[in-house]
Amino acid sequence: MPTTHSFDRYADIMLALGDPHLVPLPAAETGPPGSLAWLRANVARFSSGEDHARRRAAVEADLALLAPGEAARAYALDPRRDDERLRVVRALARCLGLADPHGVALAVRTVAAAYFGTADAEAERAADAAVAWLLPHVGGEGERAANRIGLLVQGCEATATLIDHARRATTAHPDTATLLEDTLRRNPPVRQLRRTAVRPTRVAGVEVGAGDLVLLDVVAAHGRPDAGVEEHRPDPLTFGAAPRLCPGRAQAMALATAALQPAPPESGAAVAGMVDHVLSLAATWTAWDGKPVPAGDRVYTPHKAIRRVADHLTDHLAELEARLAGEPTEPDHWHASATTTPADLAPFTPDDLDEARSRLTRLARIWSHRLGALTPAQLDDSPGGGWTFRHLALHVSDSVYYAEAVGDLSATPNMTTTEGLPA
Ligand code: HEM
Known part of the structure; x- marks a missing residue:
């Protein structure tokens, strides 16, 4: 019977994230090419081992085309003032040189709503249709195209949530950088990370059996005065840690900074x-x-x-x-x-x-x-x-x-x- 282990100390979470025996929950099963199940089965996010290394390399090659400054510029020049998730994805899509950035953003938002597997059957069906639409619209094919879609989907919700949380911050901050830094710790967009053990292992003295679930509480870890967070100012855990540290972190920060500029265009x-x-x-x-x-x-x-x-x-x-x-x-x-x-x-x-x-x-x-x-x-x-x-x-x-x-x-x-x- 698998056991669930929870960790809420910064140092313990770092140990768990770096443990090669602990991997993200894998995609349940694959599906026909162009379906949501197929997407999940082909992206870096849900894979481990050699598959992860190869897919992550594909993501990093794409992100090399996506200079954070360009992403910020594309965001600021976007004339539409609609849903933040759409604005974020349009900016990323423009930087990747995709035709129809708005169509891509609409489809990516639909996929993002079902990507982590918590959606109802109707949302899953909509996501299937959106993945099928996206495939010929993102350039490349097969695993490469899947990881390009995966990159846009990963960026969509989390970046929009960071922007939203920063806008709703109630304390005053001297500048946008401090506001974002504080939001990433106090009200982070990703609040919990999950792992499953592929082999028995030990995390901070706790025995973790094969198949056990490991929950990592990012919010609690940042909030603990004994976590050494203020002292050493380590990276906010909301971006994860090596070997899966979010590869889009610089782009996310550039987009959020652009979004929080005090004066919107006249x-x-x-x-x-x-x-x-x-x-x-x-x-x-x-x-x-x-x-x-x-x-x-x-x-x-x-x-x-x-x-x-x-x-x-x-x-x-x-x-x-x-x-x-x-x-x-x-x-x-x-x-x-x-x-x-x-x-x-x-x-x-x-x-x-x-x-x-x-x-x-x-x-x-x-x-x-x-x-x-x-x-x-x-x-x-x-x-x-x-x-x-x-x-x-x-x-x-x-x-x-x-x-x-x-x-x-x-x-x-x-x-x-x-x-x-x-x-
Ligand atoms: C504030 C915004 C963001 C946050 C908080 C965030 C957070 C994360 C976290 C925690 C992970 C690792 C998940 C895990 O270890 O279980 C991750 C992975 C990933 N993120 Fe982000 N992310 C953000 C924005 C972005 C953006 C803008 C992009 C792309 C432009 C992006 C692309 C990715 C990709 C491709 C992965 C999978 C990497 C891998 O599996 O090796 N993210 N992100």
Whole structure:
């Protein structure tokens, strides 16, 4: 009958984590390629021995492409202000050069909800579908692709939780680094680590039999005054320890630091950031193969994406001006994304790119000047009903959706996204 052993002292936990006879609970069984069970059976996280060493090397090779500073920059420039888990994964996906970072983030979030095996049957099924969708979207194949998905899944929930815990900290801190350091110890995102014994072993004088379960209480270990934590300032246990020390630690800290910057981008900067991102994608569209790209129940082409971004900016700017002037807004006669016109299907030439650049940059500047002329109170007001102007600016910043539907055509074939704007 397996016994459960619990440890809550820093030094004992370090011994257990370094013990080669204690391994993470392995994935129960594998499943068909592209299923959640297959993913679990192929990632470093749930494996040990040679499998672990090889898979960990694959993860580290990927992380070498993911400079922490770049991850922070991608996070800060992301115009969307949505779920923190999505923001974290989009930043990582952008740094890995994946097309459709938003689609990848949605799928990774779904996988993360079931990855550790505690989800219900419905969440497991959703995760199966998400893994199958992710496989052709992350580059590489087989074990390599599985570990790339594993890396994104590992980063998703834990980093978002760290950001959330740091934002909710009640004590004042002199700077972001101290705030994060303190959060990692007092309210860590990973609170407990688990191991099972593959052979009999002994941890801090306790006999552990083969098959026994070992629970390592990270929160208690950090909280103990006798743990030597303050004295030696060892690493926070929430990132684990060698040979499985979290390989994404630097990226997690860079993302969290970016997330906690005191001043979020102003509304005008969010619109400008959106246009920058759209134009960086558009710069790859002269390679478009002429086939409309499906996204949800719509299709997109380069010209159509530019048309939608420009019309979306124009539409809501007209709304904003009308409401400020106390006049009714124009009735909605847009065909928006529901139609794909012959002009939308035309090739996207370098001249078209130039024109798009001139058009969208000017529209972003008009938005920026208009928003900059409003007081904070006006920005949070909603004359004539509807969204506040601040909300309107963020909504318009979501126009990246149209461009991401077409995607980055320099790297991989066209991708689809699974969620977006209604129009
Ligand atoms: C605050 C955020 C994070 C925390 C607290 C965290 C914590 C951990 C811990 C405790 C482990 C080891 C689990 C064990 O020994 O049982 C781990 C493994 C791992 N983490 Fe993180 N992590 C974070 C963010 C990230 C990020 C951003 C990435 C990727 C960019 C990442 C990638 C991984 C991978 C691939 C593994 C498996 C490594 C292996 O099995 O050798 N993590 N993480």
